[in-house]
Amino acid sequence: MRRVVVTGIGMINSLGLDKESSFKAIVEGKCGIKSITSFDTSSHTVKIAGEILDFDPTTVMDAKEVKKADRFIHLGLKAAQEAMGDAAVATFDPERFGVCSASGIGGLPTIERNTIVMNEKGPRRLSPFFIPSALINMLGGMVSIDYGIRGPNLSSVTACAASTHAISEAFKTIVVGAADKMLVVGAEATICGVGIGGFAAMKALSTRNDDPQSASRPFDLDRDGFVMGEGAAALVLETYEDAKARGAHIYGELVGFGESGDAHHITAPTLDGPLRSMRAALRMANVDKVDYINAHGTSTPVNDKNETAAVKTLFGANVPVMSSTKGQIGHCLGAAGALEAVISLMAMRDSVIPPTINYTTPDPACDLDYVPNTARSATLNVVMSNSFGFGGTNGSVVFKRL
Template sequence: MRRVVVTGIGMINSLGLDKESSFKAIVEAQCGIKSISSFDTTEHTVKIAGEITDFDPNTVMNPKEVKKADRFIQLGLKAAQEAMSDAKIESFDAESFGVSSASGIGGLVVIEKNSVIVNSAGPRKVSPFFIPSALINMLGGMVSIEHGLKGPNLSSVTACAAGTHAISEATKTIITGGANKMLVVGAEAAICAAGVGGFAAMKALSTRNDEPKRASRPFDAQRDGFIMGEGAGALVLEIYEDAVARGAHIYGEVVGFGESGDANHITSPSLDGPLRAMKAAYKMAGFPKIDYINAHGTSTPANDKNETAAIKELFGENVPQISSTKGQIGHCLGAAGAIEAVICLMAMRDEILPPTINYENPDADCDLDYIPNVARKCRAEYIMSNSFGFGGTNGSVIFKRL
């Protein structure tokens, strides 16, 4: 079977516009959650989010093209550019280099804007760029155009598991010979009145508005919901032999992935679904000693309890160290899996595991080692990353140090 390795990574989130600054802030236990500034929250019950407030789309796109792309695409282009530059690929066969993109919601900002326009000013005022900029697969489309990638162009739209599924799809494509290289990019930018209002109506979000930096508290007994985040993560995947032949820096090898469906409830998780996804990835990897799990860890009462139980069921007495970085950058929905995969690979590179911030009150149902509040030195050989989404869709991926 073809071996698949990661040779380039990039990310942008509320703690940094690039992988190095954001990872440094994450390791230092900083928090990018703050009061929302992109729209008026006066009538909203939730007024905080992991917003990126210092990103200029003109730095990644021709100013004339900016209006043709929703914010999630702009963020995705930024992460993809960093990953491609990081991979240092001087030449390639365009037809064997593909894209695997991901987003959970896609162009919600432009959908909201044009919905208002059509109802207030009429259909003739709707932007001709509305549909292209809102389509989720246009992320992969615009990334492929920018970098000249003519291989398979795939798109995962599986809620909060999308980023992880995009990694799985890219790996499958390379393993089966559909491409020799794949650029994975997951992006999300749904922090708008409709997005925040919708999740708030479900009672899924924390309402700790007066303490934004302490609001998201994965696995803590006083957690009361997740915080929306925005951002993007990107990874360049390629055949091991090709990476070695060109002397590429290898961040890690994708040695296992698993996918499953709950067939249970549209929003409430089951124990069985996440467990089977992790078990499939673990089996494919050859049942190695997992040193660290970057948990889905949303800071909701249901998820954190359920994920803890699934991890305990799978690993028994040998439960790995665990943390959730969503307390620091928020839950980036469909981009979360891609961003967290980048974090995992950087943790492996720098031999340090990110903490779970705001862990102050132990929960009897969440009784594992969540690396509370302070990063921990560790030379991890195998790292697992979990992502679970509405509709009962689950994904897990395992990276190995090389």
């Protein structure tokens, strides 16, 4: 089987506009969650989110093109450009280089705006760029145009597991020989009235509006829901042989992935689905030990308890250290998997485990080592990242240091 490695990474989130500043702030336990500024929340029960406040989309595309693309595309392009620059692929066969984009919802703010226009002014006033700018796969389309990537152009749309599934889809594409390199990019930007309102209606979000910095508290007894974030991350995957031949820096080898379905409920998770996803990833990875798990860890009462139980069932007496970085940047939905894969790779690179912040009151149902509040130095040779989504869709990936 062809070996697949990661040679370029990039990310943007509420704590930084690039991978290095973001990761530094995450490790330091800083929090990017604040009161929402992008729309009027006076009629909303939830008024907090992990917004990116200082990003200028004209830094990644021409000013005249900005309005033709939704914000999730702007963010995705930023992450993709950083990853491509990091990989430093000077020349490539465009037909052997592909892209796999991902988002859970895509252009929701664009849909919201155009629905208002439709209702107030009629269909003739709709933007001709409405549909293209909202399509999830348009992120991959725009990235491919920017770089002349003419290989497989795929997209994953599996809720909060979307960009983890994009990583595994890219892996499969390379392994079967359909491409030699793949750019994975996951992005989400759904901090808008209908996005916040919709998740709040499900009672999925934290209502700790008076204390935004402490609202997302994975595995803590007093957690009351997740906090929405926005952001994007990208990874360049290629064959080990190609990477070695061109002397590329290798962050790690993607040695295993797992995918599963709960077949249980549209929103409530099971223990079995995540367990089978992780088990499949470990079986493929064929490693003796996992040193760190970046948990899905959403800060919802059910998920954190469920994920803890699944990890304990799988690993028994050898449970790895596990933390959730959603306390720092919020839950970025379909972009979360790519973001957390990048964070996991950087943790392995720097021999540091990011903390689970806001962990103050232990929950008897969540009784593992979550690296509470302060980062920890550790040699990491194998790391796992989990993502679980509505509809009972699960994904896990395993990376190994080379």
